[in-house]
Amino acid sequence: MKTKLFNPDASFLLRIKKYLHVSTIVIFVLLALFLLYAIVLSMISSTSYVKTINKAYSDDSTTLVSGKNLISSGLHSEELFLEARLAMLTEDSITLSIDLTDSLIRLEMKGVVVHTARISKIQVSRIFRYLNYQTKDALFGKPFTTGQTIATIPKTEYLLKKVSADSLIQPGERLPDTTHEKAICFLLHLDKNIMIDIRQSGCANDDAYQLYAMRLKRDKYSEVLKGLLKPAVPKYSPVIGIELAKNDARTIYKALPDKPRLALRL
Amino acid sequence: MNLHALFGTSFQQESRIKTIHHPARIEFFKGKLVILQKKYALFILISKYVLAVILLICISLMMVINILPLLQEQGPSLFRIHPNTVSAIDSLTRDHLVEMAENRRINDLRSKLDKQTPKNFYLVINTTENKFRLYSGKSLIREGICSTGSYTLLMDGNERKWKFETPKGIFKVQGKKTNPVWKKPDWAFVEEGLPIPSVNHPSRFEYGTLGDYALMLGNGYMIHGTIYQRFLGLPVTHGCVRMGDEDLELVYNKLKIGSTIYIY
Incomplete structure (x- = not known):
């Protein structure tokens, strides 16, 4: 009798277990498919970026001058860089020129180099290798315009000094000057979706850097998610990572205007 | 044998020389057999060797001039036998010209940029x-x-x-x-x-x-x-x-x- 009473419950539990087992497998498979889809989409996004940008700047009707081949590519990139720097002469504010070939970053004012810093580490997205000649001509022969900037430190910090009506000085209320303690990292969003990530050397363990890196990752994954939900090819942003000495990173960030223009040489 | 009939008058003259000046060799000159004096023979012999040496030096020099750039991969060789030799030379010359032009352009751009820096x-x-x-x-x-x-x-x-x-x-x-x-x-x-x-x-x-x-x-x-x-x-x-x-x-x-x- 006991077994008869117990058996239906056991079978029920077994069925539940089986059901749960099946549903777990289904969920796992679905998740795996979703992940695969996300990976494929993010891979497609990079190739799609190259295709789009190459198509935008390549004119099939014109043939490339054969002289502009690999022999003179180094010279040609220098030529483009100089052209871009010359184009920035019209700018009234401070401009930035990044020379990845010579590992130098310079602040310039009307073509006069006012600050030069050596780049200690460079990381460039592989995507730049696949840009064709005409695209490189179009991209690097002119200065880039910067849009949004993300940074671990503010551009300016003021010491607030309030004086009351009876002209007695009240103690100054200083906004915490954290620029000397925090890691200096900033990201410049350029046109054509290119991003320049400038960091001070050896900041991996810094809290400010961790937050900054998390924000960058969050932005990246949110773009992929947006693409998945639409569904559309997610926006791809090639990144150029640069590491500098802390003083140089701070000087450059503080000196640059809100939307600086910059010349880039790969 | 009638030597006069065989070799003509010149033989007579040269034979006379032979007897007097101890000829060194006999050679055909303009279809006639000529017996040369020892000093003339020596002169011709030396000049032939000198000419050969000069030729050898010239050939060696040309080879060296054309092989060296090939070894250094700097220029085309005149002796390179290849179906695409002409186009290769053309291409190299064009590349060189383009490189020169780019260098000139870079120098121009640099000088334009340098002009922005105050001289004083x-x-x-x-x-x-x-x-x-x-x-x-x-x-x-x-x-x-x-x-x-x-x-x-x-x-x-x-x-x-x-x-x-x-x-x-x-x-x-x-x-x-x-x-x-x-x-x-x-x-x-x-x-x-x-x-x-x-x-x-x-x-x-x-x-x-x-x-x-x-x-x-x-x-x-x-x-x-x-x-x-x-x-x-x-x-x-x-x-x-x-x-x-x-x-x-x-x-x-x-x-x-x-x-x-x-x-x-």
Whole structure:
């Protein structure tokens, strides 16, 4: 009798277990498919970026001058860089020129180099290798315009000094000057979706850097998610990572205007 | 045998020579058998060898001239036998020409950019690091510490605000003064908690605080000396640039009215 009473419950539990087992497998498979889809989409996004940008700047009707081949590519990139720097002469504010070939970053004012810093580490997205000649001509022969900037430190910090009506000085209320303690990292969003990530050397363990890196990752994954939900090819942003000495990173960030223009040489 | 019939008159003549001068060899010359004297024979023999040696040297030289560039991969060879030789030469020549043209263009662009740098003395001030550099053209004359704006926001009871910040940009020296006198603006009194005097009140004029020299940058901003030398290298000023006595003297002497000052 006991077994008869117990058996239906056991079978029920077994069925539940089986059901749960099946549903777990289904969920796992679905998740795996979703992940695969996300990976494929993010891979497609990079190739799609190259295709789009190459198509935008390549004119099939014109043939490339054969002289502009690999022999003179180094010279040609220098030529483009100089052209871009010359184009920035019209700018009234401070401009930035990044020379990845010579590992130098310079602040310039009307073509006069006012600050030069050596780049200690460079990381460039592989995507730049696949840009064709005409695209490189179009991209690097002119200065880039910067849009949004993300940074671990503010551009300016003021010491607030309030004086009351009876002209007695009240103690100054200083906004915490954290620029000397925090890691200096900033990201410049350029046109054509290119991003320049400038960091001070050896900041991996810094809290400010961790937050900054998390924000960058969050932005990246949110773009992929947006693409998945639409569904559309997610926006791809090639990144150029640069590491500098802390003083140089701070000087450059503080000196640059809100939307600086910059010349880039790969 | 009739030798005359066989060799003609020349034989007779040469045979005569033979008997007299001990001929060295017999050779055919213009279809006739000629017996040469020993000295002539020697001359011809030597000249043949000399010619051969000259030819050999020429060939060797040509080979060396054409092989060396090939080894160095710098130029085309005249002796290279290849179906695409002509096009390869063309391509190399074209590449070389393009490279030359690009080099020329780069030099032009560089010189255009270099022209932007003042040829005479100019000053560069880094407000973040509170440092200065004095240049003459591209050569650095002196670098050192200075003091720039403190980034203080001063507010009085009437909600008036002053930002003590050194302006960034390109400036020209608008005036130079020795033993400058500081005419204290309103904020100097507000900051000290003193009542603001009239515009030309004697309490507004302070002697010696600005050091021995001052360079005017416009809008009341100056490069001057300081009695607070210990604060050099720190952001403590109300927007002006303070320098040490020796640095200031050099900067004052080198910069003329109209000289450029870059502040970033």
